[in-house]
Every structure is written in C-alpha cells, then in structure tokens.
Amino acid sequence: MSPFTPSLRLHDRYVLRERIGLGGMSEVWRADDEVLHRPVAVKALAGRLAADPQWRATIQREARAAARLTHPHVTQVYDYGEAALPDGAVVPYLVMELVDGRTLADRLAGGPLAWPDAVRMAGQVAAALAAAHRIGVVHRDIKPANVMLTETGAKVLDFGIAAPAGPQAVGQTGELLMGTPAYFAPERLDPGPANPAGDVYALGALLYRALVGRAPLPVQTWDDVVDLRANRPPVPPLRVPGLPADVADLVLACLAVDPARRPGAALLADRLGAGRPVDPPTAILPTLSPVEHPPTLVERRPAPARAVPPVPAAAPGRPAVSSNRLFAVLVAGAVVLLLALVGTLLADGGSGTPPAGAPAAPTTGAGSSPPRPTPSRAAPSTVAPEPVTLRQVADRFVQLVDRAEAARLIDRKTADDLRKKVAELDRGKPRDRARRVEDLRDKIEDAADDDKVDRVTAAALRELLDGYERLRGGGSQEG
Structure with a gap:
C-alpha cells in the first residue's frame, strides 16, 4: 500500500x-510545483527501503551528485526531501524533470530500431554517461526502461540512483547488486x-538489442550472470544490413570481458555522432496557473530546466551515420579522451585552433565527457578543412596516435613505432617515400590483426595515409 495519495502536498x-x-x-508521481508553477515528477523510495536509514543516506548522497549533472540527454534532478507521514514513517523522495x-x-x-536511429540514440546515451563519469557519477542500471525517447532525443532516467535488483541479487560480499542481469558487466560480481x-x-548490450531485437547473450537471471562468467560464449556478430563494420566492431568492444x-563513454559518443554542435531553439516549458499557498518550507530554489537542442533527423533515404562519415569525423577532430583537454584533431594548419562551430572540450571522462552542444553564429562544421601539406598530414597522424595511446586503444610500443615511421616519410627520394608509405600501411594492418590497435583507429590512420598519398601525387608543398 503506497503511503502517497493524490492531492498530498510535500x-x-x-x-x-x-x-x-x-x-x-x-514509485513515481506526476506532481505540480506550486512555487515555480511547473509540472514535475516525484520519485519516492518505497517500502522496506524507505525505512532503512542507510538507504536514505545513499539516495540523498546520490541525489546531490545527480543534481550537479546538467546535460540535454539527462533528466534533471531539482530537489530532495523527506516526507514525515502521520504514522511516523519517513519517506525520501526526489523531485525531477517530468519527461x-x-x-x-x-x-x-515492437521490434528493433533502424540502425541509424539506434546508433544516434546510443550516441546520445553515451554523451550523457560521459558527462556523469566526468563528475564521478556512475549510473549502474543502463537499460531500455531507463532511456526515454522524446522529441529532442534520448534522455537517461534515474541518473546516479540506479535501482537495486532485488533480494535475490546478492553479490559475493552479501550486498544487493545494483542493475539488471542482461546489462550487467561480469566484473561487477566482484566487490569494489x-x-x-x-x-x-x-x-553496448543496449545498442546490440536495439539493432537486432535481442540481448547479445542469453542472460535473464542472476544465476545466468554467474554461469556466463564461468563459461562465457562469444557474442554473436552483428549482422544488420547497412550497419558500418566499424560501428559493429565498436559495439563488440563495449562488450569485452x-x-x-x-x-x-566520450569516445563512444564521438564515434556515434552525438558530439556535433547545433543551434538550439528556445524551449517553452509548460507552466501551471498560480494558486495561493502558504510560504514554501524549502528555501533553495531549483534552477529551471535548460533548453535542449533538437536531435537532427536523417534525411529521407540517407543514413544518419555512415562509415565514411565516422572516419571523417574521427580524422577531422572528434577523438575525445580521458583526462585530456580535447581540441580539434584536424585544426587548420596544425595550429590547435578549432574550426568555426567545433565543440568546446571539457576534461576527463572514460573516455571523458563529450563536448556539450553550443550555439554558433556560423553554420556548424562537422568536418574540418582538409590538410593542404604533407607535413600537416604527418603531424595529424601523430596527434591521432597520441590520443589513441592515451585512450589505451593502441599499445605503447606500436604507438612509438608508428610515430617513428611517419616521421621518416618525408625523407629520401620520391620512390623511397612511396615504399615507406606502404611499409607504414602494412605495419598498421599487422598491428590491427594482432589486436595492438583497435580497428576503428587503424582505419582512421589508413585514411590519413590515403590523404598523404593524394597530396604527394598532386605535388603538394612539403611544409
């Protein structure tokens, strides 16, 4: 029996x-905020959990963390309170954005999503995760029920306040496990x-299901989670018509043991196309008719929900993300890394100044937090200008290797070797340079085959070498 009833005033x-x-x-209630005159959602901790002081402290601590998170693909937390009921019970509750x-x-x-829609949605969720990870908040229960599809794109629900799986979900330390079995990473069975x-x-599991209509592995119960950790089969390859191979590889990389x-998360957001700037319109939020009421007992005033940018839709008959587009964005300057201040990878002339419309780059995140969309006076550019000299191409090759090494997408020895090889490209006679390009291309292929560099990064490096050869064949200047 719920302690809350319609018309109850908190x-x-x-x-x-x-x-x-x-x-x-x-339980979640639609409610009216009679101070700011707007509809809100009130989520109350229910039953035996509400009576546990430790759980109340946990949800309060995590509510404070989630309230610091402002992102267009995250439901906002406005307030936290504890309702003292007539029977003496105390029920903690959160006041959140009503989505x-x-x-x-x-x-x-109703079935899987079209692959461009699934990829775009996952990129938005990844951007939300990266923003949370940057401030130390881990969701712990990403699943389809916690992703809301709205007119302005995907929004992640319950950020930082993941639900416990229930009394049957007990880890090795005897604690309740947080999450849902089908989306539960195997290492989370260990304490820590x-x-x-x-x-x-x-x-990764969510995107796999959105693409093919089923989970990547047959996991329904917590016993399945334990069994699969001891005897885990390979994840079946994605066979989705039109899906770029590099996106399929990225999904499987997310599911690595x-x-x-x-x-x-930030690297995922970037590669799945969620980090591109748009010009957001002003959002008009619904308000309520003013009513007379006694002064509020809550002194702090929550900030109004910020305007959110629309998610650009794919043109008819044209996919929202393509293999060439992913490569171009990666080569052009959208590799966002952990603990690094991210600039545009292909800055004009190698000066490090991002082109007009390029996103600003916050720090950190798992890869780090993706750039937040910001208004731009000029039309946003999704691809930076092409390099015009051989030296620029070589410099950007090194920048990409540096960022991949920082993100642990390439091992150190291979990175050092590639940097050394690319520095030697400009030396010697023209026929020697052609041979060095082929040697470098072979080295990238060998490293990818030996899992010393991830295949998406390898493809981007090969794309740069293609540009190098085009410039060399066109008689570009050396510097």
Missing part, C-alpha cells in the same frame, strides 16, 4: 496528482566501487 510545495510508475524500489515520451523498452517491444566501464558494457579493453 513540503507545502509539491502537490501529487497521479501515480505514473511503480517498481520494487520506488514526455516513451521508453526505449516500450519501443523495442562502481566503475564507469560497467556503464559502457550496459550501453576485460573492462580495460572497452572504449570510454
């Missing part, structure tokens, strides 16, 4: 209207703090 401010969600951990749309779980009940790589694994081999 903190003399939030008036409950109707319950719109109910789960084992919580209109349908969950990805509801949408997938939450790791952003676990969110990346869950996103070793968390160190998974890409970071």
